[in-house]
Each structure stands twice: as structure tokens, then as C-alpha cells.
Amino acid sequence: MxxxxxxxxxxxxxxxxxxxxDKTMVATLVLTTRYQGLPVFTGVSVAFMVHVTVAALFGGALRLLPGALVTGVVALLFGIGAYLLLREGFAPVRDGAEDASRQGAGPVSFTRAALTSFGVLFAAELGDASQLATVGLAARWGEPLAVGLGSFAALAAVAGVAVLVGHKVRARIDPRLLHxxxxxxxxxxxxxAAVRTFA
Known part of the structure; x- marks a missing residue:
């Protein structure tokens, strides 16, 4: 390979x-209960594309720094990500999608629904675990394009699952266990990464 x-x-x-x-799935699910699926998917996909591009380029740029510094930054990024995920994994279950799911898709234009979806997911993903993972993996592998494409494909797949399957998937998967x-x-x-930093 x-x-x-x-x-x-x-x-x-x-x-x-x-x-x-994560909140990406929940936010996309909630948006889909309020707007049509296609504009939601379009808006969130563009938000993901912007985040992944920035993260992959930043991670690729880290490779220009001394090796020990890069592995130290990667260790820090993954450590922060681990903390965020484990905190979510042991937090009490929050129930935000059910109330929104009672509201049907309203008569909103494609553009407005897409822009709303973009704004919600763009804000939600700032400093998110997936963005940290993209930076860390791009720095580790030295392949920012491949890492960026992989991250974007994963985010788009999650959004697609949320749009297509909705609350049924959320009801069957324990989000805390996955976190x-x-x-x-x-x-x-x-x-x-920390071991490589100090080795």
C-alpha cells in the first residue's frame, strides 16, 4: 500500500x-429535520471542504519544522483530541435532536438552507477533533492532499448518513461508546508521537 x-x-x-x-452528525440531522436534504448536504460539505483544506495545509506546513517539534505538536494535538472525545464519551447523554425532529422541513430556498447549514457546521467544526486529527495526520504522514481527501470523504460520508438515515442511526449507535x-x-x-519526540 x-x-x-x-x-x-x-x-x-x-x-x-x-x-x-459527534456534533457533526447531530447538527446535520437537526438541519435535515428543518430543511430539505440536498441543500443541507451541500452547505455542510462546503464547510467541511474549507476546514479540511486549512487543516491539511497547516499539517503539511508543520513538516517544514524540526522533527522533534513536529512530533511534539502532533502529540499535543492528539492529546487535546483524546481529552475532548473522552470528555464527551463520559458525559451524560444529551437529547437535542428529538425536539427539532418534530418540526417538518419548512418552505425555505435552497440557497438559504445551504448557507444556514454552512454557517452552523463551519462554526461547529472550528477546533473540532476531526480538524485536529487532520492536522496531526497531515504532519505525521507528510501527505496533506491524501489526508485532506480522506478527512473530507469521511465528513461527507457522516453527513450523508445523517441526511439519509437520520434519527434511526442515532438511536441504534451509542455515541458515548464511539467517543x-x-x-x-x-x-x-x-x-x-510523544515517545518519538523524546526518543
């Missing part, structure tokens, strides 16, 4: 696991 393909698969798998139970598993994965990556 080439480095580019491995970077793509790693980014896709990690970001998909992180975002499936815990993802948080442990982030912690392992943080420890591995």
Missing part, C-alpha cells in the same frame, strides 16, 4: 469514527 493510500485510509477511518457520534473508543485511539496516537 502506497504512503498516499495509507494516509487517505488512516484519515478516513479516524475522522469517520470520530465524527459519526470512548475514538478517544482511546487519539490517546494512543498522542503517546506514540
Amino acid at each position: 502506497t504512503a498516499e493510500l495509507l494516509a487517505f485510509v488512516s484519515a478516513f477511518a479516524l475522522v469517520f469514527a470520530v465524527e459519526l457520534p 470512548r473508543v475514538s478517544g482511546i485511539a487519539f490517546a494512543v496516537f498522542a503517546v506514540a
